[in-house]
Amino acid sequence: MRSKVLAAVAxxxxxxxxxxxxxxxxxxxxxxxxxxxxxxxxxxxxxxxxFQKLAxxxxxxxxxxxxxxxxxxxxxxxxxxxxxxxxxxxxxxxFAIPDFATYxxxxxxxxxxxxxxxxxxxxxxxxKAATAPYTDKGDAWAVPLYGMVQMLWYRNDxxxxxxxxxxxxxxxxxxxxxxxxxTGSTAGIAVPSGKNLATDQVLYSFMTTxxxxxxxxxxxKVSIDNDKTxxxxxxxxxxxxxxxxxxxNYSWPEPQAALNSGSTAMAIEKGQYLAPFExxxxxxxxxxxxxxxxxxxxxxxxxxxxxxxxxxxLSKDKAKQDGAGKFLEWLLDPKQYxxxxxxxxxxxxxxxxxxxxxxxxxxxPVISKYKTCVDAxxxxxxxxxxxxxxxxxxISSIGKISGQNIxxxxxxxxTVNGKSAKEAVAWAQQQMQDAIGx
Amino acid sequence: MTASVSTxxxxxxxxxxxxxxxxxxxxxxxxxxxGYVLVAPIVAIMAVVIAFPLVNAVITSFQDQGVVGSxxxxxxxxxxxxxxxxxxxxxxxxxxxxxxxxxxxxxxxxAFATALLLQRSNWWSRGARIWLMLPWVVPTVAVAVIWQWxxxxxxxxxxxxxxxxxxxxxxxxxxxxxALITVILVNSWHWFPLSAVVIYGALATVPHxxxxxxxxxxxxxxxxxWAVTFPLLQPVxxxxxxxxxxxxxxxxxxxxxxxxxxxxxxxxxxxxxxxDTAFSAFRxxxxxxxxxxxxxxxxxxGVLFVRxxxxxxxx
Numbered sequence: 137m138r139s140k141v142l143a144a145v146a147x148x149x150x151x152x153x154x155x156x157x158x159x160x161x162x163x164x165x166x167x168x169x170x171x172x173x174x175x176x177x178x179x180x181x182x183x184x185x186x187f188q189k190l191a192x193x194x195x196x197x198x199x200x201x202x203x204x205x206x207x208x209x210x211x212x213x214x215x216x217x218x219x220x221x222x223x224x225x226x227x228x229x230x231f232a233i234p235d236f237a238t239y240x241x242x243x244x245x246x247x248x249x250x251x252x253x254x255x256x257x258x259x260x261x262x263x264k265a266a267t268a269p270y271t272d273k274g275d276a277w278a279v280p281l282y283g284m285v286q287m288l289w290y291r292n293d294x295x296x297x298x299x300x301x302x303x304x305x306x307x308x309x310x311x312x313x314x315x316x317x318x319t320g321s322t323a324g325i326a327v328p329s330g331k332n333l334a335t336d337q338v339l340y341s342f343m344t345t346x347x348x349x350x351x352x353x354x355x356x357k358v359s360i361d362n363d364k365t366x367x368x369x370x371x372x373x374x375x376x377x378x379x380x381x382x383x384x385n386y387s388w389p390e391p392q393a394a395l396n397s398g399s400t401a402m403a404i405e406k407g408q409y410l411a412p413f414e415x416x417x418x419x420x421x422x423x424x425x426x427x428x429x430x431x432x433x434x435x436x437x438x439x440x441x442x443x444x445x446x447x448x449x450l451s452k453d454k455a456k457q458d459g460a461g462k463f464l465e466w467l468l469d470p471k472q473y474x475x476x477x478x479x480x481x482x483x484x485x486x487x488x489x490x491x492x493x494x495x496x497x498x499x500x501p502v503i504s505k506y507k508t509c510v511d512a513x514x515x516x517x518x519x520x521x522x523x524x525x526x527x528x529x530x531i532s533s534i535g536k537i538s539g540q541n542i543x544x545x546x547x548x549x550x551t552v553n554g555k556s557a558k559e560a561v562a563w564a565q566q567q568m569q570d571a572i573g574x
Numbered sequence: 575m576t577a578s579v580s581t582x583x584x585x586x587x588x589x590x591x592x593x594x595x596x597x598x599x600x601x602x603x604x605x606x607x608x609g610y611v612l613v614a615p616i617v618a619i620m621a622v623v624i625a626f627p628l629v630n631a632v633i634t635s636f637q638d639q640g641v642v643g644s645x646x647x648x649x650x651x652x653x654x655x656x657x658x659x660x661x662x663x664x665x666x667x668x669x670x671x672x673x674x675x676x677x678x679x680x681x682x683x684x685a686f687a688t689a690l691l692l693q694r695s696n697w698w699s700r701g702a703r704i705w706l707m708l709p710w711v712v713p714t715v716a717v718a719v720i721w722q723w724x725x726x727x728x729x730x731x732x733x734x735x736x737x738x739x740x741x742x743x744x745x746x747x748x749x750x751x752x753a754l755i756t757v758i759l760v761n762s763w764h765w766f767p768l769s770a771v772v773i774y775g776a777l778a779t780v781p782h783x784x785x786x787x788x789x790x791x792x793x794x795x796x797x798x799x800w801a802v803t804f805p806l807l808q809p810v811x812x813x814x815x816x817x818x819x820x821x822x823x824x825x826x827x828x829x830x831x832x833x834x835x836x837x838x839x840x841x842x843x844x845x846x847x848x849x850d851t852a853f854s855a856f857r858x859x860x861x862x863x864x865x866x867x868x869x870x871x872x873x874x875x876g877v878l879f880v881r882x883x884x885x886x887x888x889x
Contacts, residue, residue, distance in 0.1 A: 331836035384748025
């Protein structure tokens with residue numbers, strides 16, 4: 137008898153533990169009549185404080201709708217916004233990146249913001265790379281707020297020690313320099329190979345410089361199995377071999393820490409490298425060098441991954457949509473746009489021409505100290521691309537590919553399972569087709 | 575002969591204590607009713623909290639839902655057919671089996687050794703009772719960060735120590751074959767104190783006179799442990815094994831925070847597979863079906879464990 141009770145307990149416990157993770161998520165917050173709720177996922181203290189300060193400034197102008205900011209976590213926002221959509225308690229404004237925006241639209245949320253984008257375009261001049269990923273069939277689905285672009289970062293002091301006078305401009309120069317810079321305690325370069333978005337992004341930057349940025353056919357089918365992509369994969373494998381041994385588990389912070397500690401001489405990432413360089417490395421700012429992503433030797437072209445971070449308007453109430461539009465236009469006004477960008481100086485890049493020239497942004501100590509690199513990032517942004525949104529495409533299922541980090545998994549097929557670049561690309565092609573097909 | 579005398583003594587102690595417990599368990603009807611009333615609220619809350627997601631998951635598993643919470647159609651057993659045909663599902667299930675067994679072995683050995691050491695009455699064991707608990711109270715996210723830093727090839731102290739000794743330990747979290755065992759060891763390090771404390775508590779209940787009798791019979795320490803102490807601990811070990819295995823099987827955080835299931839899926843156990851399917855691939859129904867199938871597997875394993883690992887004295 138008792139054994140039956142124990143068996144029942146075992147089954148119940150198994151059921152509870154195993155299935156409780158598959159429940160519906162909790163709902164979102166919703167907003168009151170005279171309030172606009174804004175969700176963002178920049179949940180580091182400095183960014184939260186800067187955003188809150190701007191909201192307080194805006195609310196002090198006595199707008200029809202006051203802004204209420206709620207910080208969310210990137211890891212949870214997918215389920216949270218799905219729950220909010222189900223319960224009808226979505227935020228009025230939601231910060232987004234392009235593939236997340238396609239996900240949110242798939243939930244039946246989001247209003248066209250074409251008018252707001254056109255207004256900003258007329259007034260301040262928006263970058264094409266910033267608006268393109270949110271444009272679907274002529275309508276804009278998010279107002280671009282700030283951009284992020286990858287660059288090649290390097291240690292000038294280590295370059296000098298190795299007798300290298302200029303930054304590599306081509307893939308072959310990059311590999312040669314990485315080999316020269318590899319010593320007993322220093323890796324020539326640190327490219328991440330973990331199953332994460334960081335690896336996706338660095339690999340994609342090389343794919344853009346190989347001319348393989350477009351991963352789809354005009355009718356939206358996956359099309360990465362080609363010589364240019366294979367070449368980018370081959371390069372990545374070479375660089376992975378020259379990276380620290382545990383780069384197979386690297387994401388964003390590890391290459392930066394390695395560069396700052398001097399245990400690697402080069403890394404590829406966005407502008408978050410600027411602000412902490414001196415304090416973390418103990419070296420002068422002049423020791424941090426930057427350059428565009430090296431291009432393929434044969435038929436390569438300038439390029440890099442570029443993330444346009446925007447704000448979607450989710451409110452279904454017309455008056456609140458107007459209120460949200462006013463706030464977003466206020467935010468992009470050069471009078472306060474600099475303060476907004478300086479929530480994370482160097483990482484958040486302006487998406488408007490006036491914003492790029494704005495003195496309040498330029499006066500920030502980090503931006504002025506690394507002016508050359510900042511200008512180089514702005515230049516690199518002009519050739520920025522993002523998977524699923526190149527050449528005027530708008531692949532609504534791209535989230536299923538980026539969410540599973542299929543590019544990163546393909547890298548691991550080479551670095552862990554010993555597949556060739558050609559085999560890894562074929563594997564990725566199949567995985568992407570399956571992901572979209574399911 | 576010596577061992578059998580001691581074993582009989584141990585059995586006698588077990589059955590006597592059970593009779594005492596049974597006698598003490600007889601309560602009056604009002605007292606029993608009061609007990610039910612007192613636990614009723616939590617039972618009701620748990621029923622709602624557990625029943626709703628449980629039923630919801632089963633319903634979802636018969637649909638074709640993509641994003642969690644999005645509209646879906648009923649598709650019968652199609653989702654199950656798809657999941658059962660996915661080789662990654664079977665690979666994850668197999669890996670979970672390895673994860674469960676190796677975790678159980680490592681944690682049991684560590685816990686037993688620690689509990690026996692703690693039993694000694696000296697300054698070291700008194701101090702150890704406190705610091706032993708440290709891994710258990712450290713949040714999992716901190717455990718993941720600690721071990722990633724310790725094993726980092728640039729500045730990890732363990733890596734440096736091995737390097738100083740002329741041993742290149744490589745990169746345990748990113749080395750294919752090594753990654754799973756590394757995460758298992760990290761998880762065991764995190765959770766073995768719980769088992770150690772339970773076993774330590776159980777050891778304290780072993781009657782001193784039985785151990786004395788074994789000693790007088792001339793049994794060695796090893797023989798005393800196997801013939802007297804271990805049988806007396808079996809009910810506790812049985813319960814610990816059952817609950818601990820279920821907990822262990824469902825560990826997601828430690829794996830996700832250290833390797834995210836990589837490299838190349840080498841540490842993708844069933845919870846990681848289910849999580850990735852639901853929240854990375856946005857195939858909620860597939861994840862729900864995998865959850866239901868996992869529950870069935872766990873239930874079968876639980877029944878088999880009860881049937882074959884149950885101490886003979888428990889009927």
